[in-house]
Structure formats: structure tokens, C-alpha cells
Amino acid sequence: MTDPLPHTLRSDASDNRERILEAARTLFATEGLKVPMREIARHAGVGPATLYRRFPTKQTLATEAFTDEMRACRAIVDEGSAEPDPWRGFCLVIEKTCELHARSRGFTEAFMATFPDAMDFVAEREYALRSIAELAHRAKDTGHLRPDFVVDDLVLVLMANRGLHTPSKGARVAASRRFAALVIQAFQASPQHSPLPPVARLAPAAPHKIT
């Protein structure tokens, strides 16, 4: 009989594993989820086989690579919910969430996608949405959030936010900030205009070309 599994990676193996995850994080953030597995392997300085042995599918890799962002996301929501002023909390959630998603291009895709295989992101997303729904309810009671807001509007905003592609991360974050501010204005029940963040110049020269 086989004493089943080592459950403990050899030193070089876990080292490689970490390098793979780091490469994945970087590339997913900058290029999105569509980066070839090969390129992640190359960037990590390992062969394709190693990558595939550790992470048989891109999903498993993504799941692992995005735990940080996922944690951050949860933190944002919890933080917003804990805020004494619900409207303030609501605004914070929108602002920070948009920024988070602007920073990592791949995270949005992963967060939005319902993976065919098991993927806890779905559960996390539901949790976030439920929390925010509750927060929104309280914000409506204070009269600051317009009553016809629904959680689906937040999905709308997130999807819209991901449209803000642009080569430079800086520009993307700036655009996201301004966008978030606009959205908050739109959600406000009795809006006294607070000034918007600086103008976002998107895609100054060459946005992207056609394949």
C-alpha cells in the first residue's frame, strides 16, 4: 500500500510554485486573464510542465493568484458596512472597489466570470452583493441614496468600470476614480455637487489596434 501523499513540497518545488504565482499575479493584472499559460511559465522561469503540474487549469491558478484581491474586496465591503454613516460607507465601497478593479485587469474578469468548475469567487461575489444590498438599504433610510437604486446597478457599474481599458495603469486608476465619482453623483438622492477628481484622459495616442 502507498502511504498516500507527501503533502509537503520539496524546497525547489515550492519555490517555483511561488514564482509562478507571482508571475501570474503580475501578468493577470497587466494583460488580463487571456495571457497564455506558456507566457506565465516563461515569465516565472519554469517549463510549461511545471506550471501545469502545479496548476492543472487556468482557473486553479487564477483562484490562487487572486486570493489577495479577493481578501481586499471583502475587506472593502466589510469596512464600508462598518462605517457609521451608511451613505459614506456606500461611497467608500464604490470608490475603493472601482480602484481595486482598475488596478488589476484580470481580477475583474475573474470576479465577474462564473467559472464552469468550482470557484469560490461566486460565493464571495454573492456575499459582497448581499452585504452591499444591506448597506444600500440603510443608506436609503438616511435619505442620501436614491430609493430606486438596486444592487444590480452596482453590477452595472462594475461592468462599466471594466470597460475603462487603457495601457497605463496610472491612467486607468485615474479614469476609474473620476468614473466612481460620477457614479456616486448619480446615485445621490439630493446631490450637492462635490468637485470631481481630475479629468481622465484616456488612451492618449494609440488605444489598441485591430487583430
Next chain:
Amino acid sequence: MTDPLPHTLRSDASDNRERILEAARTLFATEGLKVPMREIARHAGVGPATLYRRFPTKQTLATEAFTDEMRACRAIVDEGSAEPDPWRGFCLVIEKTCELHARSRGFTEAFMATFPDAMDFVAEREYALRSIAELAHRAKDTGHLRPDFVVDDLVLVLMANRGLHTPSKGARVAASRRFAALVIQAFQASPQHSPLPPVARLAPAAPHKIT
């Protein structure tokens, strides 16, 4: 000596050409610009060679296929500019532009992209932006448009709007409508909340999966 070019297509050829354009319009609208040339050819019932002979690159095909949308776009802008109430015109432009872009997924990409090769869309886009800038200026004067609006915000909105992917065209248009309404609220200088369009439920079941 060669009397240069026929400049007049044979009947079957121009017939094919038309079928190709129609297929391209359909597929670009539903699938986006990334559809394989092959598939357009297949859908049009012609061989790849025929397609490539008529339209050597995807750009040339796209340019031709989107003239309708381009015309519509220009019409929207002109119509908005002609409106006696500039703010009303401004709102119309936003609403209709968002809807137009929601209807054809590929058009947004084509409209946003600066093609490496010649492509009149750039010129058209500049024209539209200039017109809208002028319209916005007038709308500000009436006090209805917030003074810190800049044309780049419109680009922002358009880019955001394209993030509203969803399988069904109906859902996409609905989402776009609600989004446009929100954006208009956000741009309003002294907002008295007009009711929003119906709630947009995006991607009810399976948004999209990971490659």
C-alpha cells in the same frame, strides 16, 4: 498596354461582396471585431480567398461594414446640436450614442480604435467630439450641465458603456439605457431626479467563461 481596371464588378462578384458585408455586419455586431475572417466567409457562403480579395484586411472590411453606424452616429450628433435646448440635445446625444453602441458590439471597438492604417473613423470621431464640445459649452451656459464637464468625460462614458457586455442584445440595450440615464444624472448641474429606466439585470446565468 493594359487598359487599367474594370472598376465594375461582375454580377455574381458584387452579389458576393454584398453578402460578405451583410455577414460582417451581423457578426461584428454580435461577436465583436475579433471574429475570424474565416467565419465571416463561411457565414457569407464564400471561400476565404474571395473575402480576402474583396477586403484585404479586417480594417477595410470593418470600415465598409460600419458606414451605416458611422452615419447614424453623425446624425445623432448633428441632431443633438440642432436641438434648441442644448441640455436636452446633450442628453439625447448621450442616450442615443449609448444605445447605438450597445446594439453593435463591434462598432464601439472600431470607433475607439485608432487604426494603424488609414481609417476615416478617427476623423469622424474627432468631428463628433468637437461638435459635442461645442454643444456642451452651450449646455453649460444654460446652467444645466455641470461646469466641470469635459469632453474626455464622454470618452470615459463610451468606454464604460462598452464594458456592458452581456449575451443578449436586449439586455445590453436595457443596461445601456439605464447607464445613460445614470450618467446624465451625474452630469446634471442642478439635478432634480427624473426616474431611471427599468433595472438592468446583467448576465443572469452564465456571463462568460475563462479560456
Next chain:
DNA sequence: GCCAAAGTGGACGGGGGCGTCCGCTAGCGT
């Protein structure tokens, strides 16, 4: 130091999109 087993990366076959070439088909001028 030694050696079994864990770990590695290069190499392979498969699939799909790309753009082009070429022998056959069928419009159109006479």
C-alpha cells in the same frame, strides 16, 4: 556520500487562425 523518489523542462502531436496560390467555373462581350 548515496540513491530513490520528487521534480524538471524540452519536445511532441493536435487544433485553429492566418494569408496566399492555383486549377476550375461561369458571367459577359461579341
Next chain:
DNA sequence: ACGCTAGCGGACGCCCCCGTCCACTTTGGC
């Protein structure tokens, strides 16, 4: 009716990505 030629589409070679297999290398317990 005929033949010339524009027009056609199947087939080809190229490249890139995918996921897997296998002979070699490294680790770590003794």
C-alpha cells in the same frame, strides 16, 4: 454559341497556443 477572363473556393504552409510524455536533474533522508 463561343471563348476570354474575372472570379471562385479548396488546399497549402506558417505560426501560436494547448496539454502531455519522458529522459534527465536535484533534493533530502540515511
